[in-house]
Amino acid sequence: MDQTIRNLREQISLCERQLHALKVQLNNAEERAILEAQAKPEMSFDLSGGGQDAWQMEILGVLGHESPRKNAWPLMPQEYKRYGRQLILPEIGLNGQLRLKNTSVLIVGVGGLGCPAAAYLAGAGVGTIGLVDGDIVEESNLHRQTLHTTEKVGMSKVDSATFYLKSLNPTIKYVSHRTHLNPQNAPDIFRHYDLVLDCTDNPASRYLISDLCVLLGKTLVSASALRMEGQLLILNYPPRAPGDSSGGPCYRCVFPKPPPAETVVTCGEGGVLGPVVGVMGVLQALEAIKVIVDDSHLLSSQSETPSLLLFSAYGTPPFRSIRLRSRRPRCACCSEQPSVSLASLSSGSLDYQLFCGIANPANILNPRERVSPREYAKTLVTTRSVLDRGLPKDHVLIDVRERVQFDLCSIEGSINIPFSQINAPVRSNPSTREQSVASSSSPSTNPDQNAMEVDGKVSEGQRNELVMPWVHFIHKAALEKPIYVVCRFGNDSQVTVKKFKEAGLDLSGRRWVGDIKNGLRGWRTHVDKDFPEY
Amino acid sequence: MADTGDNVHLTVEFSGGLEMLFSNRRKHSVSLPKISPKGTPVTIDFLVKYLCDHLMKDSRKDLFIMEDNVRPGILVLINDSDWELEGEADYEIQPNDNIMFVSTLHGG
Numbered sequence A: 001m002d003q004t005i006r007n008l009r010e011q012i013s014l015c016e017r018q019l020h021a022l023k024v025q026l027n028n029a030e031e032r033a034i035l036e037a038q039a040k041p042e043m044s045f046d047l048s049g050g051g052q053d054a055w056q057m058e059i060l061g062v063l064g065h066e067s068p069r070k071n072a073w074p075l076m077p078q079e080y081k082r083y084g085r086q087l088i089l090p091e092i093g094l095n096g097q098l099r100l101k102n103t104s105v106l107i108v109g110v111g112g113l114g115c116p117a118a119a120y121l122a123g124a125g126v127g128t129i130g131l132v133d134g135d136i137v138e139e140s141n142l143h144r145q146t147l148h149t150t151e152k153v154g155m156s157k158v159d160s161a162t163f164y165l166k167s168l169n170p171t172i173k174y175v176s177h178r179t180h181l182n183p184q185n186a187p188d189i190f191r192h193y194d195l196v197l198d199c200t201d202n203p204a205s206r207y208l209i210s211d212l213c214v215l216l217g218k219t220l221v222s223a224s225a226l227r228m229e230g231q232l233l234i235l236n237y238p239p240r241a242p243g244d245s246s247g248g249p250c251y252r253c254v255f256p257k258p259p260p261a262e263t264v265v266t267c268g269e270g271g272v273l274g275p276v277v278g279v280m281g282v283l284q285a286l287e288a289i290k291v292i293v294d295d296s297h298l299l300s301s302q303s304e305t306p307s308l309l310l311f312s313a314y315g316t317p318p319f320r321s322i323r324l325r326s327r328r329p330r331c332a333c334c335s336e337q338p339s340v341s342l343a344s345l346s347s348g349s350l351d352y353q354l355f356c357g358i359a360n361p362a363n364i365l366n367p368r369e370r371v372s373p374r375e376y377a378k379t380l381v382t383t384r385s386v387l388d389r390g391l392p393k394d395h396v397l398i399d400v401r402e403r404v405q406f407d408l409c410s411i412e413g414s415i416n417i418p419f420s421q422i423n424a425p426v427r428s429n430p431s432t433r434e435q436s437v438a439s440s441s442s443p444s445t446n447p448d449q450n451a452m453e454v455d456g457k458v459s460e461g462q463r464n465e466l467v468m469p470w471v472h473f474i475h476k477a478a479l480e481k482p483i484y485v486v487c488r489f490g491n492d493s494q495v496t497v498k499k500f501k502e503a504g505l506d507l508s509g510r511r512w513v514g515d516i517k518n519g520l521r522g523w524r525t526h527v528d529k530d531f532p533e534y
Numbered sequence B: 001m002a003d004t005g006d007n008v009h010l011t012v013e014f015s016g017g018l019e020m021l022f023s024n025r026r027k028h029s030v031s032l033p034k035i036s037p038k039g040t041p042v043t044i045d046f047l048v049k050y051l052c053d054h055l056m057k058d059s060r061k062d063l064f065i066m067e068d069n070v071r072p073g074i075l076v077l078i079n080d081s082d083w084e085l086e087g088e089a090d091y092e093i094q095p096n097d098n099i100m101f102v103s104t105l106h107g108g
Helices: A002-039 A054-063 A077-082 A093-101 A114-124 A157-168 A186-190 A203-216 A274-293 A342-346 A352-356 A373-384 A403-408 A430-439 A449-462 A469-478 A492-502 A519-526 B044-055
Strands: A104-108 A128-132 A173-177 A195-198 A219-226 A229-235 A307-312 A319-323 A396-399 A483-486 A513-516 B007-015 B027-033 B074-078 B098-103
Touching (some): A114 A128, A128 A157, A186 A342, A195 A203, A195 A274, A203 A352, A219 A274, A373 A519, A483 A519, A492 A513, A513 A519
Antiparallel strands (some): A219 A229, B007 B027, B074 B098
């Protein structure tokens, strides 16, 4: 019994000694943790490894640092690591990095240009990045808008991009502006930034952004892209007050008049390749960094001669730099007597949409010359069983989209005569015309064998035709049957019907010639929901 | 084109979509008479009308010219410089000049 009691007492004593030792260790650890927590944001290098020795304090004293608790270095320890590869470039260095850190950049448009531009600027450590966009992510954006992912479809582009950028670089500040820019909201947004990137997709925004940059004294890096080409401009660099001819030109100096609205082609209409617009966005980030780190405006040759960089994926060479004019003495915005002012912006007296015009949908046919997609479908149902050599028997359907689109998808039995060919000029000289037929793609039908035969006949017929290549072809293919014209949205088809009638294809009213309303978009909505949407 | 002493040869380029109006070709060799019918040396102004009448493969002239001038939104570049630095439409064409017409892009 005594033995049992002794054993238990010894065990308790042992545990108490262990407990005491643990408490001492805990106490020491807690003290260290508090010291480290106090020192952490400023600690410039690691002196830990068990308390501060007197000799280390002495060395720090000699080096001029009062205490290791306070940061002795201009950047945080993790910033030296994160930006190390660019910090050692003479063009950047410590001063350049500090400039980047203390700069705020506004990116207007978070699409094909804005995504890569934002990623590289966030990666480079620009202190504040503002993003402006009122759009949501769509599936058709994903091939080029590299910050958005499939699961973000339907989310605001600004939110989607911020989500990505925060994981790329959580140490900088992001400001969200989930709105479309307009003359009323823009000045208050722009004021907070040092530099602006125009990553938008329409002329009205481009004029508004340029005007504001001049009025608020910001340099503007502007880019655009379409199909296989891109353009890049650095405007208002150096940023000087209106009337100061030493400032860089603005968008209005280069383009005083906006292009006619009907000549403006969007990416949705004209198409664009991801890497093409990506290259331009990356170049915007590059030029922005150059502008930010170059306080004296000396590094960049931009300050010497304003220039426009042209990129063309198939160009030889692919990049070309064009010398531009300097500020326009009578510029509406940056000259001595500008008509554009902050007051005129906020009062709404400047209407950028009106200035740039709006391309209205064509409305040139009367209701009798148009059928709805459903009405045409009924016609087709009655004739489908009697397709003759790939073509419907009692009418002709002409699809005027360009060949590449026609090859993507088309209504069965339709014949392709691209709109560009319908607009080919009338040539009176037979030899010239023959040449044009040989070099341009001849009218073609659905690419099945029967249709190809029709195609062959057509080309043969064309060689004897001296006026418009397609007139004779249609006469041959359609005889006196009604002619239906279809296009993508229902605009070009109307123009085509008008041209057909002018060419006498309505046989003085004996033959019906008309179009399908809303084109293939209407066809998909009202008739064939499986018809591809592109 | 045949090289004759009465002609001036130059390269004309189209970009930004304008090439679609000119047989989908970006680069064209063009030969103009040195002296215009008016008896003056040929200028850009003359070239623009010549291109419209002889080289354009699209009847929509308004995509290239408006009111007898190159339409707004097209930059004219003479040997890689904005034509405004060179005298605009009155610039007299020199042998082997490179004249480029660039339509501005707006997509992004």
